[in-house]
Amino acid sequence: MTEPTTRDRILAAAREVLAERGLAAATMQEIRRRAGVSNGSLFHFFPTKEAISAAVYLEAIAAYQGGMVSLLSDDVDAETTVRRLVRYHLEWTIANRGTARFLLELGHPARGEALAEQVAAANREFRDALERWLHRMVAQSRLRPCPVDVAIACLIGPAQLICRGWLVRAEGESPLHLADALEQAAWDSLRANR
Numbered sequence: 001m002t003e004p005t006t007r008d009r010i011l012a013a014a015r016e017v018l019a020e021r022g023l024a025a026a027t028m029q030e031i032r033r034r035a036g037v038s039n040g041s042l043f044h045f046f047p048t049k050e051a052i053s054a055a056v057y058l059e060a061i062a063a064y065q066g067g068m069v070s071l072l073s074d075d076v077d078a079e080t081t082v083r084r085l086v087r088y089h090l091e092w093t094i095a096n097r098g099t100a101r102f103l104l105e106l107g108h109p110a111r112g113e114a115l116a117e118q119v120a121a122a123n124r125e126f127r128d129a130l131e132r133w134l135h136r137m138v139a140q141s142r143l144r145p146c147p148v149d150v151a152i153a154c155l156i157g158p159a160q161l162i163c164r165g166w167l168v169r170a171e172g173e174s175p176l177h178l179a180d181a182l183e184q185a186a187w188d189s190l191r192a193n194r
Helices: 006-025 027-033 039-045 048-068 078-095 099-106 113-139 149-167 175-190
Strands: none
Touching: 006 027, 006 039, 006 048, 006 099, 027 039, 027 048, 039 048, 048 078, 048 113, 078 099, 078 149, 078 175, 099 149, 113 149, 149 175
């Protein structure tokens, strides 16, 4: 197993600090201290807190979206996939509560043209993969035809709202207790009429 690079250590520390403190209270010095790197190393990779928060944001959405895309398979029936996608959203949010809260706080960052382009590219890749899967499922009469944005809203919109409430409250029962109902709602809204 290879040792993490300096950049990897900085990003790991930044994930922790941002998840614990939020963007406003996080400091570059706390990130540097936790990463165990010099000021020079930190600022070589990330000249500003905005730059490091953007990198953490991109890393988080790439991990989240990559997990979602990995569930899109033609070898699994459409209902199972829909249910798995909903559950994945809930489980990812619970397992990555600090990161999810940070993403919610940061929203859709448009700090700088390069970041906006990277976020747009990641979102396009995710959307395109989902759209290709949807088209195949519609062609096989497994799902009803609808625009991909509507399908995304049906798949994770309700789960996302439940998770946001849980993240903001910072306590209470896990959203996973609503998994069955959320899965059923997503399936009912997307399945082909028989």
